[in-house]
Amino acid sequence: MKLTEAQINDRLEEFSDWEYDENAIHTTIEFENFREVFSTMTRIAFECERLNHHPTWSNTYNELNISLSTHDANGVTEKDFDLASAIEDILNA
């Protein structure tokens, strides 16, 4: 179920590096180099398959941009926060 903007901002208090804009939550992460970013993307990809939920993302050299939204719901749902949480676990591992 699509969350309201108030619910999203409330949930985002636990995700300091993420922000809400245009119906999605976003983060940008900088890594040491391309090898680090791409191996992290591979780890994240396995979590996406496990959760059956997939990001809109882009990578340029050592930078990774991630946007999460639930296409079926046309907005942000709990599924996006589940994936954001899994991504944070990988980044902080």
Ligand SMILES: C[C@H](O)[C@H](O)[C@H]1CNC2=NC(N)=NC(=O)C2=N1
């Ligand atoms: C059939 C499959 O469950 C759906 O297409 C899933 C897959 N991954 C998804 N990922 C995202 N971000 N939103 C979706 O609505 C979505 N739907």
